Amino acid sequence: MRPSKNAFIGYSYQEQITFLFLALMDAERKIYRLEIEADVKNNFDDVKISIEDNLIYSQIKDFDEVELTDLKFSENQVSIKGKKHSLANNCLNVLFFKKIDINSNCNFLGIPALKTNNVHIISLSRIEANEAIDNLYKNNEIRKITINKFFSDCLDNRILAIKREDLPIINIFETKLLEETIDVGKRHLEFSNILHIEGKPGVGKSHYVNKLSTIHNNSFVYRLWISNQDKDYKKRLVYSNFISDITKKLFGDYVNRNETEVIDKLRENGHVFIIDGLDHVENYNSEDLEKFVDFINQLIPNCKTIVLSRPLKLKTIWKKKYLIIGMKMKPKRFSMSFIILTNTLSVVVFIV
Structure with missing residues (x-):
């Protein structure tokens, strides 16, 4: 039942990072809502993340080669290799690359990041994303399979807004006896600890x-x-x-x-x-x-x-x-x- 190392080979890089967000929502329960390809007034629309009252907008780039010098910041926008992307105002903007040399100075959802000009820049390869997901489910391999199937079903059915309560129920051992219980008295037992x-x-x-x-x-x-x-x-x-x-x-x-x-x-x-x-x-x-x-x-x-x-x-x-x-x-x-x-x-x- 252990997932293959290539379990996510069919996913694009954008889908792979989105699945990492979904796994974080499932495992840690801090993320309340994910919206894929969000309808927003900025270009950081690949995934919109809701955590309590905070909104986070992300752009996920599948570039083979990119350097910090390829990023040019100006008021309310960032240019990536000459293409302009407008930023979300008064919100956190996150920019993912498969590989970019950065010196991290903070963390975003536990992932090392470089914060500059109101943007968190993250370098995260497919392998690193897989390792992060594996670590979230290291004691729950079956749950990883369940969430992977849930995500695939969402994509197949174009369900692009996912709330925490939409996730499959948390699987725990049953504690109810399978035999009928009889009443065995009401006397309180006194004991220390x-x-x-x-x-x-x-x-x-x-x-x-x-x-x-x-x-x-x-x-x-x-x-x-x-x-x-x-x-x-x-x-x-x-x-x-x-x-x-x-x-x-x-x-x-x-x-x-x-x-x-x-x-x-x-x-x-x-x-x-x-x-x-x-x-x-x-x-x-x-x-x-x-x-x-x-x-x-x-x-x-x-x-x-x-x-x-x-x-x-x-x-x-x-x-x-x-x-x-x-x-x-x-x-x-x-x-x-x-x-x-x-x-x-x-x-x-x-x-x-």
């Missing part, structure tokens, strides 16, 4: 997560198992996918972030972090188990954390309770009761 709830298979741990998420209104739930039919089951157990998926859910973009940034955001939002099914990592991707445990240990000083799993072989220092199931008879039906046993054998009973 870490609670590990263990239980045998079938006792109702995953269903209990749903109740915990209603008790803790600001909870952030991550499930390492939702069903035996889950198409993403193996991917969920990979630590890098775990961090990437949390990042997308927290920030709503595809920017690569480290654990510290993720934890800071969880703390800032005041989340109770609930992770269900850690035993699946121990059993089916044990080489990543310590990474998960280290992440949880980093969470403990920053936000309340609840871990649910079958009994683990790995020893932790987390405060632990045990979940078991019992049955209570009521007229004409059985009712389920869930019992939490602490490691000191005190008992809390949840009756439905």
Whole structure:
């Protein structure tokens, strides 16, 4: 599924740079709108970019050879090899070349640029543009394919104005159980910053997560198992996918972030972090188990954390309770009761 190095060979240089803008809009979510071949009163009309209240006008030149001396600036216009181009007034103007020798003095959307005469001049080859796009999607190759297809469809259908909300939805792992959830009680569990709830298979741990998420209104739930039919089951157990998926859910973009940034955001939002099914990592991707445990240990000083799993072989220092199931008879039906046993054998009973 990895895109070919020549995935964009059919694009013109202008389309290639426009796709870079689209990838930036998708990954970083700062660009609100792109308009290709914009109807404007200037010649920097290849792509008009909207970022919050700022408008940016770009001209993208596919010249094989050009030098700074070929650019002549005068009031409200620039002449490129003798051809005049009017500039946008009171807005940022950006001029792209495949190759031009410049000494950059600023950045435009993370790309080195030379700012002069109210114009940002950028030297960016096709290869460099591809590398920038690859870096945006280095942990999300499938997303890169998706956005490439979306862009091709837009061009084929002459859809030349693209808003951020028009982009394909951000793909994240499902957290809803594929089995019907039962009500397992409403008793609030008191704990400090870490609670590990263990239980045998079938006792109702995953269903209990749903109740915990209603008790803790600001909870952030991550499930390492939702069903035996889950198409993403193996991917969920990979630590890098775990961090990437949390990042997308927290920030709503595809920017690569480290654990510290993720934890800071969880703390800032005041989340109770609930992770269900850690035993699946121990059993089916044990080489990543310590990474998960280290992440949880980093969470403990920053936000309340609840871990649910079958009994683990790995020893932790987390405060632990045990979940078991019992049955209570009521007229004409059985009712389920869930019992939490602490490691000191005190008992809390949840009756439905």
